[in-house]
Amino acid sequence: MSERDDRVAWALPARGVPADRVLDEIRALRSADRPTHGGRLFAYVYDPAVPGLDDLAMSAHALSAHVNGLDPTAFPSLLAMENVLVGAAASVLGGGPDTSAPDVVGSVTGGGTESLILAVKAARDARPEVSVPRLVIPVSAHAAFAKAAHYLGVALDLVPVSAVTLRPDPADVAAAIGPDTVLVACSAPSYAHGVVDPVPEIAAVAAAAGVRCHVDACFGGWTLPYLRRLGVEGPAFDFSVPGVTSISVDLHKYAYCPKGVSVLLHRDAALRAPQYFAFADWPGYTMINPVISSTRSGGPIAAAYATLRHIGDDGYLALAGQTLDAVRGLAAAVTKVDGLWLMAEPESTVVAFTSTDPALDLFVLADELTARGWHTQPQMAYGDLPASIHLTVTAAVAPRVAEFGPALQAAAATAREHGPVRLPDEVLALLGSLAPEQLSPELVEGLAGGLGLAIGGAEPGAGTGAAPLPDRSALVNTVLNVAPPRMRERLLIEFVGLLQRPTYG
Secondary structure, three states: OOHHHHHHHHHOOOOOOOHHHHHHHHHHHHOOOOOOOOOOEOOOOOOOOOOOHHHHHHHHHHHHOOOEOOOOOOOHHHHHHHHHHHHHHHHHOOOOOOOOOOOOEEEEEOOHHHHHHHHHHHHHHOOOOOOOOEEEEEOOOOHHHHHHHHHHOOEEEEEOOOOOOOOOOHHHHHHHOOOOEEEEEEEOOOOOOOOOOOHHHHHHHHHHOOOEEEEEOOOOOOOHHHHHHOOOOOOOOOOOOOOOOEEEEEOOOOOOOOOOOEEEEEOOHHHHHHHOEEEOOOOOOOEEEOOOOOOOEOHHHHHHHHHHHHHHHHHHHHHHHHHHHHHHHHHHHHHOOOOEEEOOOOOOOEEEEEEOOOOOOHHHHHHHHHHOOOEOEEEOOEOOEOOEEEEEOOHHHHHHHHHHHHHHHHHHHHHHHHOOOOOOHHHHHHHHHOOHHHOOHHHHHHHHHHOOOOOOOOOOOOOOOOOOOOOOOHHHHHHHHHOOHHHHHHHHHHHHHHHOOOOOO
16 A cells, blocks of 8 residues: 555545544544633633533533434424523523513524624615625624625724723714615624623614614623623613614623524514525525524534523523632732733723733733643734733633732743844845735745744644644734734735645544
């Protein structure tokens, strides 16, 4: 057998591999991942540290993994569970029979991005007379809105946010609305800095113009209502606000369900109707989809159903209290480090901070925190907003707060010793001389090599498929930070493209 045949035989073996060996391979691959439990990862995962919850969710997932959401009449169990999830989300977000928004309806989607795409689709398709539909959002709105606009052929109108409040001025939103605007959107809260936009005022200017208003509460929709019950003040943002026509909330975030489950709610069924896709002009079955996917596994929906039912309203209130304590503890730890500054006083579940000391490089600080077992999310500078470090705080963080302060102090001291990252002049010249479209995989690979970063998959025959990534990211983040947004996008497209290569051995 040739070397190539050997490699292909590993990827797709001629004979099946025993189950225990396959699971061992997956465990070996997972060993390189960030920790999903333990309260030391401040992005991507949401851990309530509830004993037994993982086992319950996975058991529920297994019970419905092979159920297909394509046809609810064939699998009424899935329809029943979806309706429960929608009802739960509506009750948390100001809808339901005993509220001012009794007719709220919704759909379960595969994630926040899908919810936002569908919110934009519904608004676009409700205005078929508009040839170039437009979407008005603050620059702090989630990037998934830009993705929705790109996919759906909708023009994007960006409204600035204050460098002080990190929020848009409703007057600027009103000025951005034109005759072709089909949707205005705002955040509760914004992901980057965790601040809630002035939803009542934005919804009012949208309603005055006869335009739908979507509230992206994917990140905070399941925590802000509980935080309000615990005395945290903030602007109203749910269906109690006149003019709010739709809201999205991710259950795989602070409802602590396995990924990926999100809910998109509309104030009434007429507003939801354009979200659907139906097609009968072919010889097969008539297609009707409320969401983007046709075939959908019932596993995530069943897992979410089990999670919500198990934790319950009192459980979520308790988890919100633990998270609030953790947020306050982390924020206090940040303020005790000379040169660090909170981007905003926390009002949700985010702590975001920046450096006011030129000798304290945030990207080096993030690496030093990683070296100490704390995994944060660096954010690039944007306009008048400085680079920052983002901490998504969950209930699992609460027991770790006392450890974080000393770790942050030590990491800051070491970062100062290292000093800021200095990019080679030739790298700065290259970034300044090239247009984004001139970047190629070869140029990016050469740039990475010049910075001492190897890119590539595992060696053939290694049996892992893992691509070696740098232990420290400050250099990469500094390159991205100095690159203009379009160049940054192109760099990442080419970089990720180099990582995503077929593995044969």
